[in-house]
Structure formats: C-alpha cells, structure tokens
Amino acid sequence: MILNSSVQKVLDAARIEDVVRDYVDLKPRGSNLTGLCPFHKEKTPSFSVSPSKNIYKCFGCGKAGGPVQFVMESEQYSFPEAIRQLAKRYQIELEETAISQEAKEEMLEVQGLNIINEFAAKYYEDQLWNTELGKSIGLSYFKERGFLETTLRKFNIGYAGDGYRAFTDHCIAHGYSAELLKKLGLTSTSDKDFFRNRVMFPIHNQSGKVVGFAGRIMSSEIKVAKYINSPESEVYKKSKTLFGLNLAKNAIRKHDQCILVEGYTDVMSLVQSGIENVVASSGTSLTEDQAHILKRHTNNILILYDGDSAGIKAAVRGIDIIIKEGLNVQIGMIPDQDDPDSFIRKVGYDGFQEFLKTQVKDFIIFKINLLQQEAKNDPIAKAAAINDIVGTISKIEDGVKRSLYMQQAAQILDISELTLISSCNKLIKEDLKQRAFQQRRQALDRDEMIVQEQDQVISFKDELKLSFSSGDEIQEREIVKILVLEGGNMWRDTPFTVAHFLIENIGDVLDYFDNSFYALLINETHQKLNEGITINLEYFINHPTKQVSLLAIELSSSPYVYSENWAAKHGIFLTTNATDQNFSANEIEKLIKHLKYRKFDKVIKRLDQQIKDTVDLGEQMEIIKAREDLKKTKNMLYSEVWALE
Numbered sequence: 001m002i003l004n005s006s007v008q009k010v011l012d013a014a015r016i017e018d019v020v021r022d023y024v025d026l027k028p029r030g031s032n033l034t035g036l037c038p039f040h041k042e043k044t045p046s047f048s049v050s051p052s053k054n055i056y057k058c059f060g061c062g063k064a065g066g067p068v069q070f071v072m073e074s075e076q077y078s079f080p081e082a083i084r085q086l087a088k089r090y091q092i093e094l095e096e097t098a099i100s101q102e103a104k105e106e107m108l109e110v111q112g113l114n115i116i117n118e119f120a121a122k123y124y125e126d127q128l129w130n131t132e133l134g135k136s137i138g139l140s141y142f143k144e145r146g147f148l149e150t151t152l153r154k155f156n157i158g159y160a161g162d163g164y165r166a167f168t169d170h171c172i173a174h175g176y177s178a179e180l181l182k183k184l185g186l187t188s189t190s191d192k193d194f195f196r197n198r199v200m201f202p203i204h205n206q207s208g209k210v211v212g213f214a215g216r217i218m219s220s221e222i223k224v225a226k227y228i229n230s231p232e233s234e235v236y237k238k239s240k241t242l243f244g245l246n247l248a249k250n251a252i253r254k255h256d257q258c259i260l261v262e263g264y265t266d267v268m269s270l271v272q273s274g275i276e277n278v279v280a281s282s283g284t285s286l287t288e289d290q291a292h293i294l295k296r297h298t299n300n301i302l303i304l305y306d307g308d309s310a311g312i313k314a315a316v317r318g319i320d321i322i323i324k325e326g327l328n329v330q331i332g333m334i335p336d337q338d339d340p341d342s343f344i345r346k347v348g349y350d351g352f353q354e355f356l357k358t359q360v361k362d363f364i365i366f367k368i369n370l371l372q373q374e375a376k377n378d379p380i381a382k383a384a385a386i387n388d389i390v391g392t393i394s395k396i397e398d399g400v401k402r403s404l405y406m407q408q409a410a411q412i413l414d415i416s417e418l419t420l421i422s423s424c425n426k427l428i429k430e431d432l433k434q435r436a437f438q439q440r441r442q443a444l445d446r447d448e449m450i451v452q453e454q455d456q457v458i459s460f461k462d463e464l465k466l467s468f469s470s471g472d473e474i475q476e477r478e479i480v481k482i483l484v485l486e487g488g489n490m491w492r493d494t495p496f497t498v499a500h501f502l503i504e505n506i507g508d509v510l511d512y513f514d515n516s517f518y519a520l521l522i523n524e525t526h527q528k529l530n531e532g533i534t535i536n537l538e539y540f541i542n543h544p545t546k547q548v549s550l551l552a553i554e555l556s557s558s559p560y561v562y563s564e565n566w567a568a569k570h571g572i573f574l575t576t577n578a579t580d581q582n583f584s585a586n587e588i589e590k591l592i593k594h595l596k597y598r599k600f601d602k603v604i605k606r607l608d609q610q611i612k613d614t615v616d617l618g619e620q621m622e623i624i625k626a627r628e629d630l631k632k633t634k635n636m637l638y639s640e641v642w643a644l645e
Helices: 004-013 016-020 067-075 079-089 101-130 132-144 149-154 166-173 178-183 245-255 264-272 288-295 309-324 340-359 363-375 379-393 399-413 417-452 460-464 468-486 498-512 516-530 537-541 546-557 565-570 585-613 617-643
Strands: 027-029 032-035 047-050 055-058 158-160 198-204 210-217 227-229 258-261 278-280 300-306 328-334
Touching: 004 067, 004 079, 016 032, 016 047, 016 055, 016 067, 016 079, 055 546, 067 079, 101 132, 101 158, 101 166, 101 178, 101 198, 101 210, 132 158, 132 198, 149 264, 166 178, 245 278, 258 264, 264 278, 264 340, 288 309, 309 328, 309 363, 309 379, 328 340, 328 363, 363 379, 363 399, 379 399, 379 417, 399 417, 468 498, 468 516, 468 537, 468 546, 468 585, 498 516, 498 585, 516 546, 537 546, 585 617
Parallel strands: 258 278, 258 300, 300 328
Antiparallel strands: 027 032, 032 047, 047 055, 158 198, 198 210, 210 227
16 A cells, blocks of 8 residues: 555646646646546647646546646546556656555456557567577668667567467566466467467557557468457557557647558657657557547647558548547658658658658649549549548538638549539538437436436535425535645634634534535545645545545635625525635635534524424423523524624
C-alpha cells in the first residue's frame, strides 16, 4: 500500500494542465483552458481545464476530476496505478508499506496485463541486444536498412527468438500468469510463444505504456504472414491506437500538422531523419477513433503513402473519415515505387523537405483527378466517380469550403455545378436524418443508463426537478458544498477550520439527513479530520471514490445559482453566491441553523405522533418532555436564524 504521505506529495505536485496536455491540445479561454474532450467525440470544444482549481470538466459528457482522475479515466487505471504514473512523471519516490503475498497477487491481477506487456518489451529488447540470434539476425536486419542504435532504443525495438516456449517459460518462471499471457496473445492457445523468429515493434499508447506488439518475420517462409500483431485485449484497441503518437504528440502540436504513414519503419526512418511529427495507422485504414485522436492535437493531416496502386487505394479509403472529423487533408504520393522509409534514405532530409513543399496536394482535388482519370470516357464509371466525389464533399461541414470544392469538381469533371450541389444536398439531408436518429437513440440509452446507475451523483438539474417537499435534501447538499469549497479555510479568528465548525454543529442531525450519502460523507470527513488529514477542495476532488470526486467537481464548477425566492416562497435557505466566491461566516451559520430548525420541526411532528400512539403513561411523559426540550431548541434556532439576517 502507498503511504498517505506519498499520495499527498503526488497530489501536491500534479498539475492538471500538464497532465491533460499529454492528451489534448489546450487553448486559453479567460482564466481557464479549453480543448476537445478526450472522452467523447465532439467538434466544438466543451472540455474545460481550470489551473487555479486543478480540475477538468467536460460540459458535454460530464466527465470531471483532478489529475489522478484524468489518468484513471484516460488509461483505465486504478487509483494506485494512477498515483504511480504521476509519481514517475514528477520524479517522486513513493513510500509503501510491506505488501502481503495475497495483496501482491491482487495487485498483479489488476495491473497484470500492463505489467506483462512492459516485461515482454524488456525481454524482447534484451534478446535483440544481448543474444547471438538477436545480434546476427535482428540487429543486422536493421543495420542493413540504415537504422541507428539510438533510433532502435527510442522505439524499444526487440527480437523474438525461434524457441517454441522460450518467452512463455521465462514469464512463468518470473511468476506471471499463463492465463494473462494468453489474453494478451503473447502465448498461443497451444501454450507456445505467439511471436517467434521476428523483429518486434512494441506498440505504445499516448502516455507511452506498451499495449501490444507487431512482429516481422525474419525467415523466408512464403506461407507465413510478413507481419503479425497482438490481438485486441483490455489494454489494446487497434482502432484507437496510432504507432508513434507517444513520441510525436508534442511535435505535432509544435508544427500544427501530423504526417500519417502506413508502416512502422516509415515512422522510424522519418523520426531518425529529424521529422518527428509522424505516426502510423498500424497497417490498417484510418479509423474514426484514430481520426478523432489526431484532431485533439491538430487540424492538419498530411498523408504519405506508397505511390503504387495499393498505397493510393489505402489513402483514398481513409479520406471520408478524416474529412468527416473536420480535418484539413493533404497527400503526398511517394514516387518511383518507394515507401517513405526507402524514399527518405534515398533523398535525405533536405530532399524530403523539398518533396513536401512541391509535391503535396490537396487530397480532395487529388481524389477528383484520380477518379476522373480512372473513369476516362466510360459513362458508367464516370457516374460512379461523381457519386463517390460528391459523397466525400458532402462530409465537409464548412459551407464555404464545401462550395469551393463543388466549383473545382464541376470544372475538372466537366459537369454542371448545380447537378453536383443537388446531389450533395440530398446526401447532407440523409446524413442529418441519420444523426437525428442516432441522437435520439443515444438519449434513450442515456436515460436507461441513469435508471441502471441510481447510485451515481444526482446532477444539479435533476435536483431542481425534485419536489419542494424534498427541500431538506437540497439544503443538505448546500452543507456539503460548504464543506467541499470552504472546509480548509479558518473559521473566524479561531485555530479551527470551517470543516471543524460545520461538523461540530451539524453532527446532532446527521441521523435525520434525507440523503444518506451526504451524511456518510460528512461522517467520513469527521474521521479524516481526527486522523489529521487536511480537508479542502483538493482532498475531495482527488478522493478515491468516484462519486465523491464527481460531486466535488460539480459543486465547484456548477454554472447555476439558486434563486433568493427559494427561502421566501418555499422555506428552503440556500447560498446564492457563485462558486468562486467565499461564503461568509453568517451565511454558513444561517444555513446550518436553518437546516437544523427544519430537522427539529420534523422530529417534533414524529414525537407528536408517538405521543398519540403510546399507551404507557410513563413512556408518554418521557416523550412529552423530550418534545418540549426539542421545541425550546427549535424556537431558539428560529430566533438565531433571523438574528443573522
């Protein structure tokens, strides 16, 4: 277990803007930063980062939290895993208590897949550099292709030997689960090494974690696939992974452009030559998820594919997906049957830069010319080409840009612009219908999800829909709001915090809270105070319980302000200040006393009923006495509330 003191060091050091920038291109907006949400698809930024509060919140999908929660959500980590990653980032040495064998096994079960992938990467890398086969076969292959040692080590390139169980036995000997090895596809169903006699390309996620592998065969067997990849797993989703993005993301933002290639060695060659803003789609056509990931970093994509027919077709296949994401796309077709790897080795950095300046073309214009040349004088082929081109242009959401492409397409294809516009409008209308249907479907799914997850935090909007008879619950939320936002501040001129004062004065009515979660949270906070834990906004935002963290974010960033009429018309006292302002001591006192007044009033009514239902005279007199004492306290609270006006 990680010691609380170490966890606190990480929480103190971690800055939300630093962590988020590894995944999202952030731009200033007032005192905050904004960008495209990494957790759902969107074209207009609704993802906000507050450096002052050290939190993020998406007003589109509702995801929110601090640095720890962001890492947990992005990487699907547990709380300890996220703490460890942040500790590594900020070079903080973690102190941990001794771990029992049982706890160790549990930790390995949670982290097992990631741990084994990292172990495998180191194993294969060691095989490349420190074994005779690795040196004679693997290293010689890369040296022959002109790759430097620094490049191979930057990409953690490795080698898998020709033994049937060498890797599997090595992992089992080190205590790793055979079941998890099979889940990752590192061991086959027949208990043999999946990767054999291949040079190994580790595939990393955006944060640099190894999630899978690609292996290139070194033998001359014709019937064996040249490249094989790890199967999809809980940590590896091929459609959501781009080879080299972990190394390229900063360069992509710097140049405001991403160069997209097909192969792993294409990426390595370009990086070795000094061109760092490059990624590969891992041998597949670009997917929607990959395009969405790229859009978080830049709006400009340059596709470099082989100049052969297969390369051209691969490039064309991905265009509609990229266009739909609102990205600007250019294409550069590598000449002379080369690929980016062989071409840059042939012409060098300067020659490659000259190629990019002179030979890169707008992709849509390229596609129009390509299809027009293929159709030639065949009317049927030309009609198919026109429909294909119109389909691509219809994906462009910018009306001005779409109109300009229509004009150029009409000129190149020698067809009426009005005809193209008419066809394009039909497709746009159909697409809008489909979107509307999907939105309705998603809305229904969200409603169903809300029903299934009743234990999630009730949103502010939902609370406003509550009947006014549940006004206590809304005021209970205000108590929690004070605790979250002001708990760490000093109470008046005392050595105690607001949290101490609030808990001390609300404790006698916690048993009567309508919302049991709020009561449990206050009780837990009381325990933490007694343990010497600092209670402030950061504590709640970084709380390991997701429900608490989400509540803290919502309370600290809600755009809503309560109406003053709630107290006048409905007897519900609420603070009406904005979340960035401090609460006055009078406000806090008034809120506590007002809620206690309402609680005592309800208890008195219950006692009235008990008096009626009780037959025993002695018991009845005890209830009457308790009622009178409580009524005196209630009346005193009433006077105190109005004295604070």
